[in-house]
Amino acid sequence: MNEALFTANNLWILVATILVFIMHLGFASLESGFVRRKNTVNILFKNSMIIAIGLLTYFICGFNLMYPGETATGFFGFAGFGLSLPDGDAGGIAYADGAYAYYTDFIFQAMFAATGATIVSGAVAERIKLNSFLVFTIIFVALIYPIAGMWKWGGGWLDARGFYDFAGSTLVHSVGGWGALACIMVLGPRKGKYTSKGIQAIPGHSMPLATLGVFLLWFGWFGFNGGSVLSADPMGVSLVFVTTSLAAAGGAVGAFFTSYAMFKSHDLSMVLNGILGGLVGITAGADLMSPMASIIIGLIAGIIIPLSVVFFDRTLKLDDPVGATSVHLVCGIWGTLAVGIFGSMAGGGQFITQLIGVLAYGVFTFVLSYLLITVIKAAMGVRVTEEEEIKGLDLAEHDMEAYTM
Amino acid sequence: MNEALFTANNLWILVATILVFIMHLGFASLESGFVRRKNTVNILFKNSMIIAIGLLTYFICGFNLMYPGETATGFFGFAGFGLSLPDGDAGGIAYADGAYAYYTDFIFQAMFAATGATIVSGAVAERIKLNSFLVFTIIFVALIYPIAGMWKWGGGWLDARGFYDFAGSTLVHSVGGWGALACIMVLGPRKGKYTSKGIQAIPGHSMPLATLGVFLLWFGWFGFNGGSVLSADPMGVSLVFVTTSLAAAGGAVGAFFTSYAMFKSHDLSMVLNGILGGLVGITAGADLMSPMASIIIGLIAGIIIPLSVVFFDRTLKLDDPVGATSVHLVCGIWGTLAVGIFGSMAGGGQFITQLIGVLAYGVFTFVLSYLLITVIKAAMGVRVTEEEEIKGLDLAEHDMEAYTM
Amino acid sequence: MNEALFTANNLWILVATILVFIMHLGFASLESGFVRRKNTVNILFKNSMIIAIGLLTYFICGFNLMYPGETATGFFGFAGFGLSLPDGDAGGIAYADGAYAYYTDFIFQAMFAATGATIVSGAVAERIKLNSFLVFTIIFVALIYPIAGMWKWGGGWLDARGFYDFAGSTLVHSVGGWGALACIMVLGPRKGKYTSKGIQAIPGHSMPLATLGVFLLWFGWFGFNGGSVLSADPMGVSLVFVTTSLAAAGGAVGAFFTSYAMFKSHDLSMVLNGILGGLVGITAGADLMSPMASIIIGLIAGIIIPLSVVFFDRTLKLDDPVGATSVHLVCGIWGTLAVGIFGSMAGGGQFITQLIGVLAYGVFTFVLSYLLITVIKAAMGVRVTEEEEIKGLDLAEHDMEAYTM
Amino acid sequence: MKKIEAIIRTTKFEAVRDALARIGVNFFSLKDVKGYGLQKGEVHTYRGADLGADYIPRLQMDIVTSDEKVEEIMTTIEQAGRTGNVGDGKIFVYDIERVVRIRTGERDKDAV
Amino acid sequence: MKKIEAIIRTTKFEAVRDALARIGVNFFSLKDVKGYGLQKGEVHTYRGADLGADYIPRLQMDIVTSDEKVEEIMTTIEQAGRTGNVGDGKIFVYDIERVVRIRTGERDKDAV
Amino acid sequence: MKKIEAIIRTTKFEAVRDALARIGVNFFSLKDVKGYGLQKGEVHTYRGADLGADYIPRLQMDIVTSDEKVEEIMTTIEQAGRTGNVGDGKIFVYDIERVVRIRTGERDKDAV
Ligand SMILES: Nc1ncnc2c1ncn2[C@@H]1O[C@H](COP(=O)(O)OP(=O)(O)O)[C@@H](O)[C@H]1O
Ligand SMILES: Nc1ncnc2c1ncn2[C@@H]1O[C@H](COP(=O)(O)OP(=O)(O)O)[C@@H](O)[C@H]1O
């Protein structure tokens, strides 16, 4: 391994870090576009704090919980608080065989960590108390996400069992989605959503913001998936770029046709969710798929989106303003299972393993999140008052409005 | 060629791919900022679909039409449907002499492809039928753009004749511009634009969105031009960064003074178009120009912009809400010809060759686009009804509004 | 030094250039979000021109004033107008020992240069005459910034004295901040800010725009600080990424608690300023700090922000709509001094040296800026008329509105 | 003097304005109002759920005029503003006691 | 015929609307108004400085009705719109001389 | 009781409000209106083409008051709102039959 190759490899992971960082702006934009004007500051505030909390807790304990190194057993390990840069080359060229340096590893993983909580943020929008949400976020990213992540990426029991999740269809997206599901079950729907007159639509206040968010997420996904190659290997990264892009395109097309068939109109919010669904779907196997398989995975994700949104909204009566459960949870599961159906690892045995992984993460994350939000509810409440909800969280929690004349 | 250099080179083309990708957000923002509030969702929807369509059609046939390899004759060639990764090193380090891998090549070119259709999207805004536009886009990016592109970049007759177009002043921008011109001629102006009381201004609904769009386009242009070096060669890419930036700056200054002289006010939309004009202008010769020459090329493009916008609007009475014809077509021609006037290839013979290229692309693209949109008009109509136009395309086609209270 | 390492190094500086470029969009968004709707076009226009002016003046004389090479004395030097690419390898691999090429050096530094003027732009918003501001900007970036910058980065007297400023807490941010301070002192507050009824808040018109701006600035800061390593050295750049990110996170948390304690509400604008304060604070020593020290530096910057904003607003009665003086000047000073307190250079002697640097830059920049804006005031006026201020600068200077229905 | 208050469809505004101009009525004030009535607003679908407004956006024109012109103005608005479908709106007439033109201080008849 | 103009709290709109519907009043026009009075709007803090509105956002309902219904409508609005705190708003009643339904051309009583 | 409806320039609002406060008139409702008249709105240039509004944005103040105060209020508005240029606006006075203060249920004179 020579220095130049190490430098190029490490550079790519750093660039990927920046790209994953900007996904936080993507989430902030998407979520604020999909909520009402009166709750916009709140969403922006939450997303600004989530990235700060994510980085700090990952520094304090997350990184060493997720990658416990020698302290790892199958289910848990902890290499201690804070960071400890290995001396000399051991923190540099020798750290990952010339692929990236120690600090690069930390910062790339830290950016990933905060995305899980961001997923929750959108689903609980427009009604959760700010402080309760922040407490949930701290515990979710400091403990639940890294402990669960360790099972696979930290070399835990699911890794040993052959479970595959390239960049986090399950480890990031479904985990965030399960957390979101638990929270919206405990929180209940927004006032005015399920009324005696039927199910009411509550449209988002800014489609330009939402679209900006989705494009930024796609942009960042090149780093999310591409960086997960964990080196700048030209063959690996270029394939991941192709599969990621084609799956997103497939998601757009799938949602385009399905939502038109269902609603007889071209609902932009569905196409936007479709793109994200395609991206989430390809994430588990972005390095395993042929271009054609990635189009199919994306297409199916795009078809799933409107069906799933309607299923959560009408059948389950679970109110999710941004569709986080459909995009991250449902398409995350789909993508994880797709590793057993398409691509170079496909096969019945692998499919079963993937299913076990999906269930293990589901049970663990959902149960812990449900407990956590229930405890928070008992301790400090989770919902703003009805009056605050009507007034809007921007005035109620932040004493300010998102837009003035 | 060593692996490290290959990795660094390939990494740059991948980063450039991401940058070109984000130009689609730039176009979406710019165009939606320049249309009325009631047509915003429609623009965002079109731009979300264009990138999906562009990637998929380029996968299906575009790439192999544009770069037909051994099947090429001067005017046409086709290497077959889909992608076929050459085995082993032939798809990697040996594919382009260590500059980039096969999949890198595909994805970088695919991102370029969709930009052509995006150019059309702005010009026809606020009145075209969504489905008709999508059909036009599919055929435009699947066939017209790659076949025309093959003449130069695919090693066709214009390449053989010595025509030069570094990153696509003609192959991308003028081609898109000719398509736009054909479409707005067939479509006609927006209702209320040319009235008995004279020519009416129809101001765009959001200057922040438009400005965001232009900055993102400039940002992406570092990848568009810088990536067209087709390696990370430090001398080459750094020169292209300098010429590209200085031309954009020159465009801003040129449009600043010219539009003030013409209108006695500082019209932001003109300075924004001026920046883009400068960028389009330098694109054909970004690797050939001295910094000073690039400033002059940009300045002239900036001066052209307000003159051209007024010429299209008042003299030709062609209604182009975003100025796509002035920016992409007129400045694209200017930039292509500038290769014969400034820089290391300048000369009378080259100027003639450039002119031939401009004309060849003009005739081919304009005629085919005109035919295509005319056939679409006959088959399915191209314009929304007057009632839908008044109501806005957002409600008419998408049953939703871009902003709610 | 081999070609591959040179290519990777140079590539990083080019990518960093792009990232610093997009900070201009960050500033444009942040500032326009923090002003009233009626002055939005004006801010966008100024920011579009600043980047153009910055690039052009840096080409004309700035680069050779800041890096005068052999012509340098301790305080001043000038290597001539325009650029002159050294022949052959001297402008390439040999230019900076394989770290970056000559043109890369220029374009990276040129992007930095314009940020100084952008800092001023926000502070003087909503009342300065456009042409007067542009004249100020031209002289500020063409002369004041590069001459001051030369003292340290160009190898001048402060460099010789051991003053340390890694990426510009002082050279960029404080210098911009001193310029802003001088301007708002001469300009006076916005009409309606200090009235007989007390100090009035004048809320910004769009929190989504402001948030977009801050995230883009953070995004760009990876290039601003990371690029200042002046190579792609994996250990160096990865450390800078970690310290930069953690300081920003610390800034958010510091501002969160302090502003809540002070105002009893969660003021988003304070958290946004806190993030920026953390970023400015770490900039002087981003390569010297441990992760823990960078969190503390960021936290303190975040605590400073609301205190400083209120101090300028209430005590000094200096009207700064975007908090540029608190973010860039005060946190810039803090960050510069922090190099003497934390990290690998900490020590009493260094602290004194840092203080000398802070004072030297303060006196030089403030006095010259004050003189400059005073001369401009006498020559052409600096403030729009009261009527224009009420009407808004968008209609008064640009004859257009930022948003239409 | 009388004040005529006409609640009309937004889509009929230009027709009514032009018809009034033809009979020499060029002065009026215009306001946005939300019209509540039996006819509900359009129902839209967003993410598969219904979104209905219970009002229709309308325009209110206020025209102050001399007593003799009232009938003509009413008829003009009626004709120009009619579609025949539910939701065409209404016209109300009030008595006005006094009028002042601020610019000149002219009062009553002279001020209309 | 009379016109009732009620200036009410925005937060009381739904209550008033429903109460009116119960007594058979389904038609009205709604406008946004800024209410100036002794009670000022809420004071907010932005970046440490005070931000106070000197008005309160309110809604104005215009209801045209026959003379006999006036009293009932007034009482209904009063009851449904009252909080007892300063700022509840006011109701004004005017005389209307003529009414036209644009759709049919019906006039006066028939048109209400 | 009377209702005074004053259509004024937006730029004169603060002057009129303060002048009214000086004569003890602190209660009124404010609405945005578009004023159509012979004076057109400003013409702007956007991308080289003209953009003219055919209306001027104005404010309408509604003041309900007792009969005796009408003249004083009218004069006050007239003086404070005048620029002397075309477009200063108009004042209309109506009769009001009844007034209710929602908070207390007070009626008529007591409620003004
Ligand atoms: N009694 C009323 N009082 C106040 N406004 C009314 C009244 N009746 C109708 N309007 C206004 O006129 C609009 C049109 O009335 P509507 O009854 O829908 O039309 P049509 O008369 O064609 O049936 C309503 O939306 C409302 O704004
Ligand atoms: N004399 C008046 N003329 C016009 N509008 C009035 C008048 N008095 C009150 N209003 C309107 O009614 C609103 C509520 O009045 P207010 O006096 O604040 O309530 P309350 O009667 O409970 O004290 C005011 O903000 C204003 O819009």
Ligand SMILES: Nc1ncnc2c1ncn2[C@@H]1O[C@H](COP(=O)(O)OP(=O)(O)O)[C@@H](O)[C@H]1O
């Ligand atoms: N007859 C009218 N009916 C209703 N509104 C009127 C009438 N005359 C004037 N207005 C309102 O007053 C505004 C100012 O009137 P205008 O004639 O322009 O001013 P001036 O009286 O100074 O000539 C108009 O824009 C319109 O809103």
